[in-house]
């Protein structure tokens with residue numbers, strides 16, 4: 557008989573970095589600080605159930621995506637569990653199941669690692685003896701630390717609307733070990749920001765972000781890039797406080813293109829943008845020139861384009877997408893997302 561002794565379920569969102577994390581060192585510590593908008597509509601829901609004794613000493617689990625066994629998720633989860641094994645005595649020797657569901661289309665090119673790893677970390681911590689007695693702030697800090705060990709960017713998904721990860725001058729509480737909720741002044745215009753995710757390419761990326769981070773070791777421009785990220789983060793804090801949209805757009809677009817420039821100048825070099833990524837960027841610039849509206853883009857480690865803009869131009873932005881951009885998208889698909897408030901406990 558399968559006796560469910562303990563279960564926990566969380567919904568955790570994806571996030572989009574404004575200042576990018578690219579480059580890391582062991583154990584999954586960032587080469588530079590990063591700051592992201594937490595999203596609202598792109599999330600993972602995960603349920604962890606601890607089942608009967610397994611008769612084995614180590615971890616014994618099954619993973620399901622949309623109720624189907626997902627064997628290909630296992631190695632990454634196994635690696636993650638291995639990294640926090642010393643804190644997981646409560647599941648050693650037990651069988652457990654991980655059921656997960658993504659709100660965004662499977663292999664849409666949206667990284668599910670930030671939402672997926674943070675949802676799993678939150679479930680594990682909720683069930684652990686230490687998690688049960690922690691204050692809420694200690695709980696989320698630990699959940700962020702565990703999330704980071706699953707996937708660096710996942711550390712920031714634990715907090716909304718903005719998550720900051722990495723030791724940063726002027727922010728005493730910042731840490732390389734975990735993200736913190738961004739506490740600086742933020743103009744209200746950024747609390748209602750939209751992120752329309754334009755799906756240029758679906759499926760597996762040619763180069764994983766793990767490999768990409770690795771190529772920053774020995775990269776000829778690495779040190780300048782890391783220094784630049786610190787500088788951009790200091791500037792972004794002033795921009796967020798002032799609500800200066802033009803400066804915001806300039807900074808995030810420059811960050812996005814720098815991220816891809818790092819890929820293009822690593823050894824081996826690679827390109828994750830596609831012809832339609834560039835076409836869309838040109839159309840965004842043209843739209844901005846002609847309309848003078850604050851519509852900007854950022855990119856993550858892939859071909860998709862994230863369109864960032866304030867809520868008050870949402871209708872114009874969506875008209876632009878439908879009229880001019882849609883034909884360059886995979887099946888014409890895009891996701892209307894916006895800044896969100898972080899994870900929700902479901903069970």
Ligand code: PMV
Nearest residue numbers: 573576577707708709765857
């Ligand atoms: O968390 P990872 O290892 O998937 O790295 C994410 C890297 C970027 O998305 C490109 C940037 C970021 O800060 O999220």
